Amino acid sequence: MKTIFLFFLFLIPFISFSQNQTISLDGTTHNTSGQYCGYWFYDSGGSGANYGNNQDYWMTLQGNAAPNTHVRISFANFDIAADDTLYIYDGPSTASPLLSKHNNNYNPLNNGNTMVQASLSNASGSLTVRLKTNGSNTGAGWNATILCGQMCQSIVPQIDAVNTSPTPHVENGFTYIDICQGETITFAALANASVFPENDILYHQDASNCVFHWVFGDGNTADGQTVTHYYAIVGGYNVFLTITDNHGCVSTQQLYIRVRMASEHIVTINPPSQLCTGDSLYISATSDPSSIAVTTSNTSLTQTEQYNTVTYIPDGPNCPQQCYGTPVTFTNFPPGATIQSASDISEICINMEHSFAGDLSFRIICPNGQSVVLDSYDNSGGSYLGQANEQDCGACTANPPGCEQGTGWTYCWSEIYPTQGLLNNLDGGTSPIPATDQIAHTNYIQPENPLTSLVG
Template structure:
């Protein structure tokens, strides 16, 4: 892409995409006054690049990439070894990040079902698409010139029309009440009250920045206040020194020009670094956005000198737009899904139907308003009653114990559990449950996992050890078991430091102490909650335990 000065051109990059920038190096094309005072060549000048993101490079050939999406102004100028600088070449770079896409599909779909694919901006949809927001600086558009503004009534025309081209390559309209931050002129002119200014967008919407009031004696910039002869000849009227003056609704301002032209002489310039000294426009700049002005095209600044005497020069025009003040973000224009059995439905939605069992690859293809295409692959698995459902958990347990069991989680599945010789006490309908085993012998857990119209099953047999088997020992016995009010402890050996604990290992506060062989100890347990408990003591330094159930 070739860029010429004052074209206000733009081109588009993806973030992290390296772009090579090359400056013209042909001495015949870039050194218009070569050898007039000294020799200039590409070997004794510096090519200075500012990429608008804090990066500066030197050289005729450089490479750069941007890390964030946004609108950046790139500027380049040439400085020779005598510190003489060329005009500044400026253009825009619009960096784009692909939309953030996430997929939210179930692990399996039944082959007899039709999968309706929902697309939206949140994860409640099967496909979530979120455009990435732009960052970056405000957009500045420039035109550099040295244009004589003759004394209107004394010359052939009252007005000077200064066109400047904006060519970003995007058919954007200006949006937002503060879209245009400022419109600026760099100029000098004696008696600002002689002048009026208006700006016209490519759609012929005109905003009056300052009207003619034939009042005041304040100058713009360091004006050349002496009219030469002939009056309308620029050679006879050399320029003074231009200052920057910016109209803005957005920044703090010093008033309208028709008031300022009767005040401080010269009128104080605008400081765009500290954002002071702006001039309030007579017509709001909002008119460009509300009128539907497009950014690209030819804008025209009209300067009219309506009073005899006095002239001046225009050195440049500058327009600042808020970042994202145009529809420069890449707008998605088309969404396509490709793959086996895919069907497009009205309203931009999609469905998959008539697919055999297996895993298939699909592609989401997005097109945006800047001509970019994005492709995102994603798999979908269809099954015929086979989800590899499998129950995990202990195959051996004790009566009255609570055990946890689970099967592999599959998104979108429903789970139905049934238990023999026990009860599901928590988790029914999910992939993980807790079971209270109630009777000794053999227990059975079954699960039915359903996705759509397909169901898979698994079973697990569990061996349940009863209380009598648990308590078969040669040191203690308890009765009755289960117990309701009073528990009898019959010692077969000497047991010391006897205490009762609940099933979690926490002490119940019931301390029995020591028992001797052949003795019986009666312990009231009516205050205990129903459940499983342990009697724990010691024999010759070895811990001994026996289990009982409180009804």
């Protein structure tokens, strides 16, 4: 009998996966330095935990031999609490120039702005990283890659306001683009010396050898110096631009634009009642998901009334009649309306000619007896009002036969418009006294007493 032994050989293949080495900023690496090019870089919590409270750790990351002498840190995730700070120094110690500082409220490393790199002026090529935390609140920290490469020239992304449409504008230091629903935005970036301030020191940079990467804030991105984008949903969006040159150097300064998109524009305007020149309107806007309605209503009236009959004022201070009135009646204000403030009175005007302004005084009197002296009698000052006729027609005679009138000029008192002074001062100066220009609002006369006495 033959016995046959069967031997089965099972071959199990082993595949070796190469994995990046890791380094963390913690108590074991504090105040040390080393070459960690190609390492994954974490905070003291490592890849799975938060960093701790009351920490102040720093370490120096060194570059490789030439030409890859300069360190770059590329952040994949970043979460540093607002009251903690990550400092990055441009050199081999914390005494080196501060390159940047970061937390969730101050220049967070996200939205396409994920790279920090040693500058062209940094001869060592090293970066020193320091995390300083307080006694409360922590975060997940960071997950980054340490890269070593050639020296980089600076890249400073800037918006091309001329070729961006709609045109961006600045509010409180931030750039905004406002659009209506359905509009498409054209984003354009500059590629001049302000974007590449160190151009041609080591190599050449221009739009043709750089990648312009836009992050639109709605989950979409695009590459190009000029791109267009359409937002499907009404809201606000943060747009970021990063530029990478042909040496792999990335802009470390962030270009941030805020897009504000309004819903459907105004489609209905409810007209106001009949308006007159100078009337004011109150505008109220209401909206529903499909439209905005604007309703207008009158809330104030500006009325002008006049007394248009010539009043003759005799030449003489001793006439029996000492006061001459020109009553003006306003009929267009609502019943019970009163003067609420002196600014309710825009101007009080006369059109007259007189050969000796110092002979006159002027007072405005309300129906309830309240009054204001606009110009008091001083019996001095010979300046004319208007083009006066100096003919002596007889004292105390009202409009005597054969006495021709001169040409009246308009003079207005106002506390709103610029004045040329009190009439009692003007009557001793230029003659005739300059007339008021009611169109250009110049040469008004200052009331001698405040118009607040007419309130009520």
